[in-house]
Amino acid sequence: MTLPDGRVLEMPKGCSIRDVAFRIGSGLGKACVGGKIDGGAEILDLRYALVRDCSLSIVTADSKDGLEVVRHSASHIMADAICRLWPQAKLSIGPSTDDGFYYDIDLDAKVLPEDLERIEKEMSKIVEADTAFERCETGRDAALARYRSEGEIYKVEIIEGISAAESITTYRHGSGAFEDLCRGPHVPSTGYVKAFKLLTVAGAYWRGDEKNKMLQRIYGTAFTSKKELDAWVTRQEEAKARDHRKIGKELGLFMMHPIAPASPFFLPRGTIIYNRLVQHMRELYRTYDYKEVITPQIFDTEMFKTSGHWAHYLENMYVTEKDERQFGVKPMNCPSHTYIFANEKRSYRELPLRIADFGRLHRYERSGVTGGLTRVRTFCQDDAHLFVAPDQIKDEIASLLKMIMGVYDLFGFTRPKVFLSTRPAGSLGTDEIWNKAESALAAALTENGVAYTVNPGDGAFYGPKIDFITEDAIGREWQLSTIQLDFNLPERFDLKYTTRDGGEERPVMIHRAILGSLERFVGVLIEQTSGNFPFWLAPEQARVLPIAEGHMAYAKEFVAALEAAGHRVGLDVSNQKVGAKIRDARLMRIPYVLVVGDREVAEGTVAVRERPDKDLGPMTRDGVLALFADLERTKKR
C-alpha cells in the first residue's frame, strides 16, 4: 500500500481497508469509515478487500467524505425505522446531501411532523443495537424478482436503469432484518451514527419529475458527535436570526402584501440602500465607459417572437391586450437593447458598446418557488449588454472580472468560485465561433489569475457563460454575477456593424449583471451584514441623542450641520432615558450614536459611540464631519 504521505506499507493480500487503518494506528482504525484507492473519487467500504498493490487514503468519519458515509448510513437506519413503524412503506432513494440526508418513501399514510420523534426513537434503538452493515452482492435477476414480488416498484425501476455489466449490491443491518438496494459504502456498524436529528417532511416527486408520483421525503442530518450536531443546530439558529425577512421587518426596510404576491414594497429605509447600490454601480459605469438607457416596460409581442421569448419564455411572462394588439411586460432587457443598437448604423469604432439598464422586470414565478427578496416576481438588475466584436471578447471579459472582483471585495464577500459552462448539444452558432468564444473566456480567466471549473456542455444554447458563486459571512453560497455570451440575439435581430474595411459583421452580445437583481442583492446583503450595513449604505448613518429637553436646540443644530454635508442623520426626540435611546439606536444598527448633554453643549462636542458599543469619546463637529466624509469616500465596512 502506498499511503498519502508516500509511506509504503506491506500488507497481506486480501486484507481490508480497515486492517490497513488499524495497522497504521488504533486511533485511525476506530475513526475510519472507508477508503479511496488510486486517487479515485469512489469511497470504498472498510471491508473492501485489497488484492493488489495500490495507493490508499483512509476516509475518517470527520472528513467530508466520511461524513457522507455516516449520513448515508443514517438514511438507511431511518428507512429501517420507518419500515418498522409503517411496514407497507415503499422505499425509493435515500442519499446524503450537503447538509444531511433524506429518504423518499411512498406511503399512503401521511408522515406528520410529530411522527419524526417516533422515528427518531426507533432509530436510536437501531443505533444502540450496533449491528454490522453487511454488503451483499446479488444477481440482477434475483434482485429484480425479489423486488417485484415485494412490490418495491422503485427499486425495480432503479435496477432496470443499471447497466447489466454492473453488479447489484445490497446492504443490510440488524442481522439481516433490514436490507436495502444500495451502492454503498456504509459505516461498519449502526453504532457509528452517533448523532442525528430528523428535520422536516416534505413532498418530492419521484426522480424530481412532476409527472411522477409525489413521495414523502423525510430530511435529517447526522454528525459523528453530539457536539458537532449541536454546533450545526446553533449555526442554523444564527442563520435564522440573520434571515433577511426578519431583519427587513425589524429595520423597516421592506414589506410584503398579498395585494401583490411575491413583490416587495421597499420602505423608505430600504429604498435608501437600494438607491445607494444603484448609485455605486453608476459610478462604476463612468469608470468602465457604460452608457445607461431607459427602455419601455411593455412591448408588442412581435419583439418577443423575434427574440424567442414567446416560444421559450411565455410561461414566465405577463401579457396584456389593448387596441387589439397583444403586448408583453418585459422579463429581460436584452431584446429592447438590440433596437437601440440597431437605431443607427454602427461602426467598429463604437465597439465595445456597453448599454446599461436598471429597468424593472417582471417574471411570473410559480407560487411555490417565491420567497422573501431572493425570489420575486418583479425586480431590477444592474443589467447591461455589451456589444462587442468577436476579437474583443477576451479583453472585455478581463475588464468585467476586475469590476466583479472589486464589487465582491467592497461588500466583503469571499472571492467567488467560478464556473465556465461550455457548448451544449443542439446549440446555435458555428464551431468556429464557439471555440473562439470559449477559449477567449478561458484565457481571460487564466490571464487574470481567476481559477475556474469547467462545466462541459452546461452553457446556454446561444452561448457559453461564466457563473460566480460566492459565500456570505456564515458560509452560505449565493450566485450573484453572471456573464453570458450570446450569438443568438444578434442573429435574430440581424445586428451588424461596419468593419474597418467597409464590410459588415455581426457583433456578439454579452449579457452581464454584477449584483444580479437589486432585490436579491439587498436580501443577501442583509444576511451578510446581519443588518449592520456599512456606513455608506446605512439608511440612518448617525442618530443624535439629547440627554434632556434642554439639549434639544444644540442637538438640532448638530443634526442640521451633518445633514448639510449630505449625511443621513436622525434625532431622538423621545421622552426616554439615554439608556433606552441607546438601546433603540443599537437595535436599529445605527453606525454612530452622538450623545449630547450639558458637557457637550458647554464644550461644543458630541459623545460618539460607534456600533455596536465602542466609545470614541467627545468629538467636535469638524471631527465628526471629517470622520463621516472619510467613511463615505472609502466605503469602509
Place this chain on the structure above:
RNA sequence: GCCGAUGUAGCUCAGUGGUAGAGCAGCGGUUUCGUAAACCGCAGGUCACGGGUUCAAAUCCCGUCAUCGGCUCCA
C-alpha cells in the same frame, strides 16, 4: 403548480367548543434623566377571507388567499 405546515392587536406570541389575552410598539399624563428598556393610565381585534356543522366556533369540517419548509443531490 404539487406535498406539508402556518395565519389571533402595528410587532412577538398565549388562548383546542362557552364573554378575545399578555409583553413591546402607539396615544395621554408624570418624570428631564449620562450610554441596552423610568412610572401611571388609555386605546387598539370581522381571530386571513368565504362557506358549513353546532344552542354556541379563534377553536371542528370544506374551499380560497397569503406566507414558510421542500419538490437539483439519484441504488
